Amino acid sequence: MxxxxxxxxxxxxxxxxxxxxxxxxxxxxxxxxxxxxxxxFEPAIPRSDQDDVVATKLAKLKKETGRKPNILWLVVDDMGYGDPGCYGGGAAVGAATPNIDRLAREGLKLTSCYSQHTCTPTRSAILTGRLPRRTGLTRPILAGDKLTKNPWADEVSLARLLSDAGYFTMLTGKWHVGEPEGMRPHDIGFDEYYGYYPAQKEISQRFDSRRFPDLVNDPERMRAFEAIAPDNHLTHGFKGGRTEKLAQVQSLEDMGRAEKVLADFTIEKIKELAKGDKPFFIEHCFMKVHCDNFPNPDLGSLSAAKYFYKEAVAEVDLHVGEIIKALDEAGVLENTFVFFTSDNGPQMDGWPDAGYTPFRGAKGTTFEGGVRVPGIAYWKGMIEPGRESDDLFDLMDLFGVALNVGGVKHDTLPTDRYYDFIDQTSFLLHDEGHSQREAVxxxxxxxxxxxxxxxxxxxxxxxxxxxxxxxxxxxxxxxxxxxxxxxxxxxxxxxxxxxxxxxxxxxxxxxxxxxxxxxxxxxxxxxxxxx
Structure with missing residues (x-):
């Protein structure tokens, strides 16, 4: 070495x-x-004509609908750039992704979309508009870590800004940006949280005797592990602090079923919110395809490859289709900005329970394989179908797009800190839009x-x-x-x-x-x- x-x-x-x-x-x-x-603020490439066209477009939509647009992020955990069919994977690598591919065909497919190199940094960056180096959220918070301060205490999250602007804000699924009180989704601005704090492996290792026999089969070690282990309950939290622990994952089959539980909740919430008078911001964070993956025993085989990772990719695609269908059936599809992505590249350390990237490197590195991810912007009637662009887009730019769509002015943000996001609304919504980001x-x-x-x-x-x-x-x-x-x-x-x-x-x-x-x-x- x-x-x-x-x-x-x-x-x-x-x-x-x-x-x-x-x-x-x-x-x-x-x-x-x-x-x-x-x-x-990060300097941007000025594109005033493009901005004006899109501002008019958004104003027209608001006049027609009488309300602000909804925002839905679909964030997969550790999906590789080459996993979806629209990025060269899909059926060719054993797991067809017809629903994700349809989003790309009917929206804008970004081929130079960038995340951070691992989970927590990306998930914090998209909600703060700031690089993790600035916020201190530079890596996952692990069992036994002793934080010297709550990194969220002085951050102004997107969820809080949109909530103050009249949105109902909700995060479903994986959080992974802090479990202590004051760091949970419903503590940092989300009106509601329904999901699991950690990644799948941090839950399933309690039960997987073939992968972790030295833990599962040793009662003394298991007791020591449980004393510091992340929570394995499905958690339902509400702004103000009320927190309910629901079903506990107690088997690998429970872990396999968790994804559908989360998707069903988001779908029911969309139906409910569509009848209300508030626009909504939902960040739906899939537990899959982060290793260790386990198939849902109630769904049967979903992929040609049959490997657990491929089954997970196919299940994510299934739920993407169901969630988009729910928007359509609720009558809000044409007033909802949807963005599909992954929080980083594939975690190859878990191979073969891992994804594919055509680039060098993987999760954990800043080579392209670790940070270049799928990125699809979809908005029926607002984004021209069939668009594809290699212009630069950083997932932090979603912060700026959400502020623009939600009618939150940049001058409401604190001036004592630096913001790294760029408002890329006109790039995504203009029929021939170009990026306003020069560098990542x-x-x-x-x-x-x-x-x-x-x-x-x-x-x-x-x-x-x-x-x-x-x-x-x-x-x-x-x-x-x-x-x-x-x-x-x-x-x-x-x-x-x-x-x-x-x-x-x-x-x-x-x-x-x-x-x-x-x-x-x-x-x-x-x-x-x-x-």
């Missing part, structure tokens, strides 16, 4: 600043089309790892597996060496051949963009919550 000699981010950024490839003081990178409209930044914990700008991606540090599929359990973070690794993703999407000094004139430009990004952390220092 190669040794790791970490360099502090500040030192590395100093090298960027002072090295021969840095951008001179006052010099604007020649590929950077952005304009900064406020000191504490990738962090791993407190380490600044990489940046994508247009088709170029530069790495300062990399997470390298020391064995096949071991992107988390047997990987090391390493400095890249003499020069940053620069890839042109249009000719090398697998990030195998750096072209910084041989076939590229834009290394300094991308490094200049990173320099600007780093400066925001000096002016708006990040939080440390003990993770």
């Amino acid at each position: 190669r040794a790791v000699y970490p360099i502090a981010t500040s030192t590395l950024l100093g090298l960027i600043l002072l090295g021969p490839v840095s951008v001179g003081l006052g010099q604007k990178p020649n590929l950077d089309r952005t304009l900064r409209t406020a000191d504490n 930044y990738f962090w791993w914990g407190t380490e600044l790892m990489a940046c994508r700008m247009r088709e170029y991606k530069v790495h300062l540090k990399v997470a390298l597996p020391e064995s096949t599929h071991m992107h988390i359990d047997y990987a090391t973070i390493q400095d890249v060496g003499l020069a940053p690794w620069l890839f042109n993703l249009y000719i090398d999407p697998k990030e195998q051949m750096p072209v910084g000094h041989r076939r590229n004139a834009f290394l300094a430009t991308v490094l200049g963009k990173l320099k600007q990004h780093a400066a925001t952390f000096k002016k708006y220092p990040p939080k440390d919550v003990g993770l």
Whole structure:
């Protein structure tokens, strides 16, 4: 195994600043089309004509319906870029996804949509509009962790902003951003929560004697584990703190049935809310396809492959179809913005209970395989069917889209912190929309790892597996060496051949963009919550 000699981010950024490839003081990178409209907001590419068209479009819809649009996010856990059929997977890899594919055909398929490298960072970023490095939510909160402060205490969540704007807000399914009081979904702004706090494996390992015999078959160890283990109850929470523990997962069959329980709840809630006078924001977070997956014994075989992971992909697709059908039958489909995605790339450490990506890396890394995810925007009558775009979209931008759709002005946000989202509403809703994001930044914990700008991606540090599929359990973070690794993703999407000094004139430009990004952390220092 190669040794790791970490360099502090500040030192590395100093090298960027002072090295021969840095951008001179006052010099604007020649590929950077952005304009900064406020000191504490990420600069965006101005597209005023596009914005005006979409503003008119939204105003017309509101006049016709007499109410604000609904918002529905469908967030899968650990689905690979190559799992859905519309992204090259589906039936070709043993699990057809007709409902997800239909969303893509009838909406906008994004081919450069980015998450964070793992669950908790993505799930916190989309609800705060801020990079996890800023909020302190840089990784999953594990059993035995001692937080020094509640990271949510001074964050203004999207759920709270939309609730204050007249929305009913609900999160169904996996949370994974804190179980203690004050950190639960119904503590941070959601009106209602119905789901499980942890990932599937953190629940099912109590019962899986073949995978975890040293735990399940040892009563003494099981007692010690239960003392610190995450809750395995289905939890029903309400704003104000009331929390009910419902059915407890007590077997692998119960775990297999959990996904349908959650989907059925969201479907019934859609029917109920559609009859009310409030618009709704629902974040439906699937438990699957995060390992360990177990099939629902009541549904029968759903995939050609029969492997548990493929069964999970097919079940997610089944429930996506049912949820969209519920919107249609409730008469609100044409007034609901839907976005389908995954919280990160596939967790290859669980293979073969893991997904597929055509790119290098996987969950846990900031290579494309870890952070490039499916992203489908669907809104019947508002998004032109059959659109596809490779323009950049960061899942944090959903925060900005939701604010715009919900009528929440940016000037209501606090000015004492930096916001990384970009309002991409006009990109998604204009018939020929273009992204307003120039760059996506990738962090791993407190380490600044990489940046994508247009088709170029530069790495300062990399997470390298020391064995096949071991992107988390047997990987090391390493400095890249003499020069940053620069890839042109249009000719090398697998990030195998750096072209910084041989076939590229834009290394300094991308490094200049990173320099600007780093400066925001000096002016708006990040939080440390003990993770």
